[in-house]
Amino acid sequence: MGISDGIVQGFAVALDPVNLLYVFAGVLIGTVIGVLPGLGPTATIALLLPLTYTIEPATAVILLAGIYYGSMYGGTITSVLLRLPGEAASVVTTFDGYQMARQGRAGPALGIAAIGSFVGGILSVLGLMLLAPPLADLAVSFGPPEYVALTALGILLVTYLGSGSPLKSLSMAALGLLLATVGQDPITGTTRFTFGSVALFDGLDFVAVAMGLFGVGEILHSLERTDKVQAVTRRIRHIWPTRQDLRDSSGAIARGSVLGFVIGVLPGGGGVISSLASYALEKRRAKDPSRFGRGAIEGVAGPETANNASSTSAFIPLLTLGIPANVVLALIFGALLIQGVTPGPQLISEEPEIFWGVIASMVVGNVMLLVLNIPLVGVFVQLLRVRAGVLAAFALLVTMAGVFSVNNDSFDMWVVLVFGVIGWLMKKTGFEPGPLVLAFVLGSIMERAFRQSMLLSGGSLDVFVTRPLSGGLLAVMAAVVVLSLVMARRRRAAFRHVEPEGEADLGTAPTPGRDTRRTSDSVDTDVPSAPGER
Amino acid sequence: MSASPPAPAPARHPRSARSELRRLAPLLLLALGVGAVLVGRDMGLGELTAPGPGLWPTIVAGLLIATSVVLLFLDPAEDYEPWTAGTARIVAGLAGLALFIVLFQTIGFVVSAFLLLFAWLRFLGGESWRMALVLAVAGAIVLHLVFVVVLGVPFPAGPVDQLLGG
Numbered sequence: 001m002g003i004s005d006g007i008v009q010g011f012a013v014a015l016d017p018v019n020l021l022y023v024f025a026g027v028l029i030g031t032v033i034g035v036l037p038g039l040g041p042t043a044t045i046a047l048l049l050p051l052t053y054t055i056e057p058a059t060a061v062i063l064l065a066g067i068y069y070g071s072m073y074g075g076t077i078t079s080v081l082l083r084l085p086g087e088a089a090s091v092v093t094t095f096d097g098y099q100m101a102r103q104g105r106a107g108p109a110l111g112i113a114a115i116g117s118f119v120g121g122i123l124s125v126l127g128l129m130l131l132a133p134p135l136a137d138l139a140v141s142f143g144p145p146e147y148v149a150l151t152a153l154g155i156l157l158v159t160y161l162g163s164g165s166p167l168k169s170l171s172m173a174a175l176g177l178l179l180a181t182v183g184q185d186p187i188t189g190t191t192r193f194t195f196g197s198v199a200l201f202d203g204l205d206f207v208a209v210a211m212g213l214f215g216v217g218e219i220l221h222s223l224e225r226t227d228k229v230q231a232v233t234r235r236i237r238h239i240w241p242t243r244q245d246l247r248d249s250s251g252a253i254a255r256g257s258v259l260g261f262v263i264g265v266l267p268g269g270g271g272v273i274s275s276l277a278s279y280a281l282e283k284r285r286a287k288d289p290s291r292f293g294r295g296a297i298e299g300v301a302g303p304e305t306a307n308n309a310s311s312t313s314a315f316i317p318l319l320t321l322g323i324p325a326n327v328v329l330a331l332i333f334g335a336l337l338i339q340g341v342t343p344g345p346q347l348i349s350e351e352p353e354i355f356w357g358v359i360a361s362m363v364v365g366n367v368m369l370l371v372l373n374i375p376l377v378g379v380f381v382q383l384l385r386v387r388a389g390v391l392a393a394f395a396l397l398v399t400m401a402g403v404f405s406v407n408n409d410s411f412d413m414w415v416v417l418v419f420g421v422i423g424w425l426m427k428k429t430g431f432e433p434g435p436l437v438l439a440f441v442l443g444s445i446m447e448r449a450f451r452q453s454m455l456l457s458g459g460s461l462d463v464f465v466t467r468p469l470s471g472g473l474l475a476v477m478a479a480v481v482v483l484s485l486v487m488a489r490r491r492r493a494a495f496r497h498v499e500p501e502g503e504a505d506l507g508t509a510p511t512p513g514r515d516t517r518r519t520s521d522s523v524d525t526d527v528p529s530a531p532g533e534r
Numbered sequence: 535m536s537a538s539p540p541a542p543a544p545a546r547h548p549r550s551a552r553s554e555l556r557r558l559a560p561l562l563l564l565a566l567g568v569g570a571v572l573v574g575r576d577m578g579l580g581e582l583t584a585p586g587p588g589l590w591p592t593i594v595a596g597l598l599i600a601t602s603v604v605l606l607f608l609d610p611a612e613d614y615e616p617w618t619a620g621t622a623r624i625v626a627g628l629a630g631l632a633l634f635i636v637l638f639q640t641i642g643f644v645v646s647a648f649l650l651l652f653a654w655l656r657f658l659g660g661e662s663w664r665m666a667l668v669l670a671v672a673g674a675i676v677l678h679l680v681f682v683v684v685l686g687v688p689f690p691a692g693p694v695d696q697l698l699g700g
Contacts, residue, residue, distance in 0.1 A: 054685070167608070171563060171601035177594040178570055190587040192577060193570070223627060223658065224620035389659020393651050394673060396631060401643070401677060405687040413635045421628065428615045429559045447590045459583030 003129060006348075010356030014364050019059055019357065023365045026063040030070020031372065035078055035383045036391060039218070040088070041071040042434075045331045046214040047395065049207045049338075050402040057339040058354045062361040064332050069121060069311045069362065073369050076113045076304055077380055080106055089307040092275045096292060096299030103295050107238040108245050112297055113304040114373040115241070116253045120309035121366040123257040124264070128316055128359055131265075132348070136320040139345035144456060145463050147449035149473035151442045154323045156477055157266065159435050169435040172426070176436035179204055180443025187451060199411060206334045207406055208415040209440060213433040214331075215399050216416055217423020219392045239374050241297075249301035252282050256302040260309030265316050266325070274310035275303035312362055318343050319355055323442070327434040330441045337441075563602035570595035627658055642692015643682070648674040 013019060029048075033039045045064050052060035075090035080097035093113065100109040142150070155177075159169035182193045183203025194200040241249075256278045263274040282302040283292045292299050314325040322344030324330040336343050341351055348355045373380075403412045423433050457463035465471045571592050580586025630653055637646035652670035655661045661669070678695065681687045689695065 167601060167605060171560075171598060171605060174594055174598035174601055175563065175566070178566075178591060178598060181591045181594070185587040188587050190577060192587055192591060193573060220624050220627065223624055224618060387659060387661070389661065390655060390669065393654035393659060396654075397634075397647055397650060397673070397677060400631070400634065400638075401647075401681050401687070401689075404638075404689070405681060405685065408688055410635060410639050410690075413638070417628070417631055417635065420631075424624065428617075430614055431559065443594075450590060451585045454582050454585050459581060461582070 003133060006133075006352060006356040007129065007360065009352060010358075010360030011363075013058055013353050013357030014062070014360035019062055019361060020364070022055070022059050022063045023066050023361045024368055026066020027070035027073075027365045027369050027372065030067040030072075031074035031369065031380060032383060033067070034071035034074020034076075034090075035380050036386065039391065039395065041068050042214045042327055042331065043218045043395075044071070045328060046210040047399050047402060049210060049331065049335055050406045052335045053338065053406060057336060057341045057351070058357040060335055060339060061332060061354060061358045064335060065315070065358055065362060066365045068328050068332075069308055069365065070369060072304075072308045072311050073114065073117055073373055074380065076117075077110060077377060078384065080109045080113070080300070081381060082384070088272050089275050089311075090304075091272070092279045092303040093300055095279070096294070096296050099293065099295035100297065100300065105295065108241040108297065109300050110377050111239040111241045111374060112245055112249050112301045114370055115246075116249065116256065116301045116305035117308035118366050118370045119253050120257040120260055120305035120307075121312055121369075122363065124261045124309040124312035125359055125362045125366075127261050128313060128319075128362075132316050132320050132355075132359075135316065136345045136348050139321050142321075142345065142469065143467070144449040144452035145467050145470040146473065148446060148453055149464060149470040149477070150321060150323055151446040151449070153473050153477050153480075154317075154325070155435065155439050155442060156480060158326065158438050160480060165430065168431050172431050172433070173435040173439040176439030177443045177446070179209070179436075180440045181447065186444060186448050204440075205406070205412060205415065206441065207338065208403055208412050209419050210331055210334060210437055211399055211403055212416040212419025213423035213426075213437060214327075216396065216420025217427060217433060219395055220420060220424040221427045222388065223392055239377065245297055249297050251285075252278070252298040252302035253305045255281060255285075256305030257309045260306030261313045263306070264310030264313030264325070272307075274306040278302040278306035308366075315358070319347055319358070320345060322347075322445070324438060327438055330438045333441055557606060560602045560605035563598060564606070567595045567599035567602060571599070623658055627654065630654060630658075639690060642695040643689040644674050644678050644695050645692055647677060 014023065029044065030041065033041065033044045045067055048064070048067070052063065055063070072089060075085055076093055076097070078084045079090040079093040080101050083094045083098040085091045085094055097109045097113070100106065155173045156170075159173055160166050180203070182200055184191055184201060191201060259278050259281060260274040263277060279292075279299060279302060282296075282298045283289050286292065286296070286298065311328075314329055317323045317325045318329045318333055322333075322342065324333040333343060336354075341347075341354065399416065400413050403416045404410060406412060426433055426436075453463055463470075464474055574588035574592035574595060577588030577591070578586035579589045579592060582589075630650060634646050634650040637649065648670050651673045652666050655666035655669055656663065659666070678689075682689055682695070
């Protein structure tokens, strides 16, 4: 099937009334939780996983994808108006967006962010359409050794590019791989680590683990902070940017689209890194870099474009190789597995309605977001009146009811509670749950591929090096490890470069959001890491 | 679940002892890794030519051991968050959630959901009595309607649940 046939089929799926409703629900929920500081896209998608059981696979992914890129739009609003990033990728927007708002230019800042996100999203969808089919064709020739190398590369990149210390992330990834082995051996059927418990024969339930670590863990973690959020009462005018604004930011939007697309495709990429990279690029290219941090519109347009572009292109590795590039995609991967669909190179040919339907829904969703955001910003801002305690109570209750509905078994509620406590303690001790869940998802793929490779090669580990593709991937891994040692020093310098003059007081600002605080931490300390996906 | 979480440290703890306490996390991971290796060896490692069920768990447990040993000595301390008075609120919230699950199993959804919401909103959220009452009643009924009536989830039946239908 050619690309044009695929696009036609995709729009037929995306424009189906039911799917239209779910795209709309997805982008609306995404925008709302992007605005609400206590709840990020990861937590929301984890909480909504049980809901996706009952709907068609394509519709489920359309909904979850909508939440993901919708949150990228929503996070901008609070960053600009309150210097309170609703989700991690919007931290950079606070630098110049908040300054623009203080100068009475909140409208254009939000407008250009919405337009930039739209352009970045659409360009990225086009790139996805062109790049994914040939990549999937290439991936069909992948054997088990390639999959071992690919999953290992994915896990390694996520640990290096995610937030927090790479070593701790690697440790969590190892724990995730170990947890994935609980249950029956995929080849011999021997039970492993079940300790005689029948409930564990099928392994730990992915939904319960994800809902516990991300949903409950994050809500508990946010309960400890009692940040007060003041409501924005003044009206926001002139949302549509002037011609001068558009001219100033068109370059930034174009560069942000390309940069975001490329970073999103890489495992471990996604929102935060792409927006940071775009900000650094714009500042470096500017004739007068001192304007940055004082309300430069390019400093809003570039990063906002890049984070939306990357959230779209991050679907490429999932839909073509079956490897989730970041934690949000790992959750979507899990949602598909539950539906009995294994994402991979065959997805395009075997389940074209999922592949093309999801892509086409992204076009529809981005149009909806543009239409929603420009006139309704004032309405979304009012959401900040919802108090964190109310949000937490309802989110937890929905989680508990939702996880019960998966298997109609109250045992799962206890699993969620236990993993919620673990997730909260991990956050307290600086261990990121992201690599754990990603490794948990990839663990069984990796083990099966490893054992098949061993059978294939007659027990020789050379097979990973001598095959050109897996050898190449392993060379990339080696390069990543070596580079990361060099980069650890340079990354710190790069953050200094990104840091605008006014950023030093971010950590002590009266209403610092969690992510603001985390960023200024990683600027101030020696930890060689970027703030990452939550 | 073989991983038990590290016990929460008491909020007021001497500074020096607390800095040692944070080593609990890598120690726990180390213990977990060693345990997994021992169990994995019993399952049978097999050969590389014919991998047994225990081989892969042993490999990843080895990675866990290696990283946790390095973490014992080289752990950047900056990313540990201090224990605050808020920690007590979380423990209270957790106890509430556990109580909710127990109640849910015995007296159904509506009453336990109301109690959870009301207690949480009033005592953890700091809402007024009236606000907490209104939100809790409305929330319990709406969620019952969504889950039981619309989605058809078979919650354990309770006294009030049957009045509301489903």
